[in-house]
Amino acid sequence: MNEKIYFIFIRYKIRYSHNKLKKYLSETMAILGLVGKPNVGKSTLFNAMTEKAVDIANYPFTTINPNVGISYITTPCPCKELNLKCNPQNSKCIDGIRHIPVEVVDVAGLVPEAHKGKGMGNKFLDDLRQADAFVLVVDASGKTDLEGNPTENHDPVEDVKFLLKELDMWIYGILSKNWDKLARRGQQQKNIVKIIAEQLSGLNISEEDVKSAINTLSLDENPQRWREEDLQNLAGTLRKISKPMIIAANKADHPDAMENIKRLKEEFKDYIVIPTSAEIELALRRAEKAGLIKYDRVKNDFEIVSDSLNEAQRNALEYIREYLKKYGSTGVQEVLNRAYFDLLDMIVVYPVEDENKYSDKKGNVLPDSFLVKKGTTARDLAYMIHTEIGDKFIYAIDARKKMRVGADYQLKDGDIIKIVSAK
Numbered sequence: 001m002n003e004k005i006y007f008i009f010i011r012y013k014i015r016y017s018h019n020k021l022k023k024y025l026s027e028t029m030a031i032l033g034l035v036g037k038p039n040v041g042k043s044t045l046f047n048a049m050t051e052k053a054v055d056i057a058n059y060p061f062t063t064i065n066p067n068v069g070i071s072y073i074t075t076p077c078p079c080k081e082l083n084l085k086c087n088p089q090n091s092k093c094i095d096g097i098r099h100i101p102v103e104v105v106d107v108a109g110l111v112p113e114a115h116k117g118k119g120m121g122n123k124f125l126d127d128l129r130q131a132d133a134f135v136l137v138v139d140a141s142g143k144t145d146l147e148g149n150p151t152e153n154h155d156p157v158e159d160v161k162f163l164l165k166e167l168d169m170w171i172y173g174i175l176s177k178n179w180d181k182l183a184r185r186g187q188q189q190k191n192i193v194k195i196i197a198e199q200l201s202g203l204n205i206s207e208e209d210v211k212s213a214i215n216t217l218s219l220d221e222n223p224q225r226w227r228e229e230d231l232q233n234l235a236g237t238l239r240k241i242s243k244p245m246i247i248a249a250n251k252a253d254h255p256d257a258m259e260n261i262k263r264l265k266e267e268f269k270d271y272i273v274i275p276t277s278a279e280i281e282l283a284l285r286r287a288e289k290a291g292l293i294k295y296d297r298v299k300n301d302f303e304i305v306s307d308s309l310n311e312a313q314r315n316a317l318e319y320i321r322e323y324l325k326k327y328g329s330t331g332v333q334e335v336l337n338r339a340y341f342d343l344l345d346m347i348v349v350y351p352v353e354d355e356n357k358y359s360d361k362k363g364n365v366l367p368d369s370f371l372v373k374k375g376t377t378a379r380d381l382a383y384m385i386h387t388e389i390g391d392k393f394i395y396a397i398d399a400r401k402k403m404r405v406g407a408d409y410q411l412k413d414g415d416i417i418k419i420v421s422a423k
């Protein structure tokens with residue numbers, strides 16, 4: 001799917017299945033991309049996150065076309081602390097936990113040399129263009145080889161290494177296209193940062209990112225003097241800056257996974273490595289949907305609420321309970337939350353129209369929760385709500401403290417904010 005059609009595809013899906021979320025998502029639009037070699041559990045993780053039912057199978061390339069879905073990150077809702085009953089409009093509140101929608105993309109698996117087109121790799125890499133952060137999914141059980149075929153004792157550290165290289169080479173391929181011409185123009189016009197950002201704009205890479213990567217590497221002022229190695233380093237640095245990544249060590253329920261997870265954590269100290277069992281999370285969510293259990297996502301435990309379970313279902317649930325006791329959780333929600341809160345450095349704020357009732361004009365208490373970048377100001381938030389409100393911004397009110405704040409006030413996680421604008 002080319003980029004334009006893919007983008008329309010995403011919009012189409014959101015417009016028709018999540019009409020209410022559309023405006024909000026188009027404002028924030030931080031997309032999480034699930035990336036990894038074939039057969040590691042990307043689609044299982046996607047289904048667990050989105051409660052969709054895309055194909056899952058124990059062979060490579062089950063997924064060919066990207067799957068796009070809505071998942072939720074979770075954070076304590078202020079309704080609890082303020083002892084209020086909230087009526088969320090753009091999100092959900094379950095037992096005092098706010099669930100905020102985010103977008104997740106599951107793509108086909110990547111094999112070594114994907115950037116050269118192996119296994120249709122260049123097409124699949126293209127499907128990741130718009131992602132703002134990646135979840136690098138690996139098979140921690142070591143039961144799949146580099147191409148996703150069943151094997152024994154495969155080292156998932158190798159998978160992370162080759163995947164990082166493929167992503168770097170993918171960016172390098174786009175960056176180095178017509179390089180001599182670009183470097184000459186950049187030198188003549190003294191605007192290489194802008195030229196590179198334009199070349200990489202389809203990858204969601206900004207001028208800021210380019211500037212910061214060039215500074216980090218202390219590259220020569222004259223881009224015509226940059227060697228191939230410099231360009232490769234630039235691609236790698238840009239990947240690190242613009243596509244932050246978390247590692248999901250999946251299939252953690254397998255007995256062989258523990259040892260591999262330890263090694264992944266030791267080898268990739270700069271990355272957040274989270275053991276996950278997509279399969280167990282999916283089983284829990286489906287059991288809950290079928291009315292068999294109540295899944296307590298705070299305590300990471302469940303209660304059986306149906307008396308029509310058969311012996312096999314009971315045994316499976318007991319196995320899951322043991323797993324949760326041993327590992328604390330399935331790791332799936334942690335991947336989502338840490339991707340947005342830690343990798344993308346986002347916070348949650350609650351715009352209201354009545355600072356005393358914490359509500360909108362219709363009386364909905366804490367109606368909206370916005371996921372925004374740390375550093376977002378009161379005026380930025382006004383613009384996210386509506387251009388006109390941004391243009392006519394006068395001041396804002398911190399509803400908890402009933403205190404006025406100015407346009408440049410940097411929002412804090414959990415802030416409840418009223419924007420006051422000229423009529």
Ligand SMILES: Nc1nc2c(ncn2[C@@H]2O[C@H](COP(=O)(O)OP(=O)(O)OP(=O)(O)O)[C@@H](O)[C@H]2O)c(=O)[nH]1
Pocket residue numbers: 036037038039040041042043044045055056057058059060061062063064107108109148250251252253254276277278279280
């Ligand atoms: N034990 C275990 N198996 C899992 C887990 N997650 C996925 N699997 C199994 O791994 C196999 C591959 O799962 P998929 O979700 O299709 O993997 P994928 O990465 O999307 O594969 P491709 O689309 O082919 O790239 C299936 O047999 C899943 O049941 C897990 O957490 N634990």
Ligand SMILES: [Mg+2]
Pocket residue numbers: 042043044055062063107108
């Ligand atoms: Mg798949």
